[in-house]
Amino acid sequence: xxxxxxxxxxxxxxxxxxxxxxxxxxxxxxxxxxxxxxxxxxxxxxxxxxxxxxxxxxxxxxxxxxxxxxxxxxxxxxxxxxxxxxxxxxxxxxxxxxxxxxxxxxxxxxxxxxxxxxxxxxxxxxxxxxxxxxxxxxxxxxxxxxxxxxxxxxxxxxxxxxxxxxxxxxxxxxxxxxxxxxxxxxxxxxxxxxxxxxxxxxxxxxxxxxxxxxxxxxxxxxxxxxxxxxxxxxxxxxxxxxxxxxxxxxxxxx
Ligand SMILES: NC(=O)c1ccc[n+]([C@@H]2O[C@H](COP(=O)([O-])OP(=O)(O)OC[C@H]3O[C@@H](n4cnc5c(N)ncnc54)[C@H](OP(=O)(O)O)[C@@H]3O)[C@@H](O)[C@H]2O)c1
Numbered sequence: 001x002x003x004x005x006x007x008x009x010x011x012x013x014x015x016x017x018x019x020x021x022x023x024x025x026x027x028x029x030x031x032x033x034x035x036x037x038x039x040x041x042x043x044x045x046x047x048x049x050x051x052x053x054x055x056x057x058x059x060x061x062x063x064x065x066x067x068x069x070x071x072x073x074x075x076x077x078x079x080x081x082x083x084x085x086x087x088x089x090x091x092x093x094x095x096x097x098x099x100x101x102x103x104x105x106x107x108x109x110x111x112x113x114x115x116x117x118x119x120x121x122x123x124x125x126x127x128x129x130x131x132x133x134x135x136x137x138x139x140x141x142x143x144x145x146x147x148x149x150x151x152x153x154x155x156x157x158x159x160x161x162x163x164x165x166x167x168x169x170x171x172x173x174x175x176x177x178x179x180x181x182x183x184x185x186x187x188x189x190x191x192x193x194x195x196x197x198x199x200x201x202x203x204x205x206x207x208x209x210x211x212x213x214x215x216x217x218x219x220x221x222x223x224x225x226x227x228x229x230x231x232x233x234x235x236x237x238x239x240x241x242x243x244x245x246x247x248x249x250x251x252x253x254x
Contacts, residue, residue, distance in 0.1 A: 004031040004235065007135075010084065011036045012069060012125065013093030015043035018140065018197055021227030022091050023047075024054050027062050029236065034062070035084055037069035038094060044068055071121030072113075081128040088135040089235050092122055095140065098155040111154055119162050126169050126189070136188040136241075137173075138234040139166055143195050145244070147252040163244055166191040170242030188241035190234050195248025196224040220250030 009026040013019035014036025023034045036047055044066040051064040069080045071094045095118050099111045122139050131137065141159040148156040170189040196215040203211065216223050225247050234245060246252065 004029040004088070006030070006032045007088035008033040008035070008086070009089045009091065009235070010034075010087045010129070011091045011093065012071060012121075013038055013095065013140075014091075015040065015047040015066070016202075017093065018194065018227055018230070019091065019093035020047055020050070022093065022230070023051055023064070025227050026089075026235070027051070027055060027058070027060055027064075030060075030062075031088075032062050034064045035067065035087070036064065037067045037080065039068065039070040041068045071118075071125070072116040074120070074124045077121065077124045078128045081125070081130060086130045086132050088132050089138070090125065090129050090131060090136070091138045091140075091235070092125060093140045094118075094121065098152070100151045100155065102151060103153040106154060108154075114154060115158050115161065119158055119165065122162055123165060126165075126173070131173075131187045133186065134238070136190065136235055137169065139189075139191040141191055141193045141244075143193055143246070143248050143251050145193055146246065163191055163193070166244065167242045186241075188238070190240055190243050190245060192230050192234055193244055193246045193248065194225055194230065195219070195246075195251035197227070197230075216249075218251075218254060219248075220253065223249065225249060 004026055009031045011019045011023045011034065014023045015038040019036065023036050026034050034051065036044065038044055048064055048066040055062055055064065067080060070076055099106065099114045126137055129137070139162055141163055144152050144156050145159045145163050166189050173187045173189060196212060212224050230247050234240065
């Protein structure tokens, strides 16, 4: 497993949850610059302050910066990557609330936009990001791609599209050597399908602990996953590409 020594890690969705944890874990793995982005300026500011405090407490020599970015807006995504320049690893955890409900009753015309953040946002980001040789892109879905629950049909379709995009990108960003995106190849592209993660910032602490303990009790491994376990798999192992990494503690087997 390689260290992230001196590398730049960009986390879109880094203002909370998995993205925030990946940002701090990247610094623990000696990344020298972490750039987080999400759509709320206040959340970005709060997260940058939190990460700066973490850097100081840990005595690390590293930098964090934050930018406001709406993954629904392709022009914003292009401008963002043009402004930040070259980077080593791009992690995308951004996602808006899923559109759930009995399939027959869903307003599909309205629901079309649900592909914007997670699918089209990821596609535009992968096209615009200037990833250095040896770098990687990590996308995020959920266990729904393997084990959909009733009411999750549309989310399953969107997640499946993003999942398949991963394999396409892992080939396309490397092999088409006449295209400009490939000049910095090899770039690895993977996607994480997490089960229960130990990060549910929006749920009050008492309820969160109870919910996660109940989830852990049901899982084969008897614990929920930490950001560290995911980071190691996707960013630091240089031999994984085009893969969907099911990091769910056996959730789809129970
Ligand atoms: N946590 C879990 O247990 C779990 C399990 C399975 C799958 N997942 C998936 O993993 C991903 C991350 O989960 P999480 O728990 O870390 O979620 P989270 O805490 O809700 O974080 C989502 C992040 O995405 C950002 N975001 C939302 N809409 C955006 C947009 N249009 N443009 C840019 N940023 C946007 C949010 O910030 P702003 O509000 O500032 O935009 C936030 O930083 C999600 O896709 C989720 O579906 C999570």
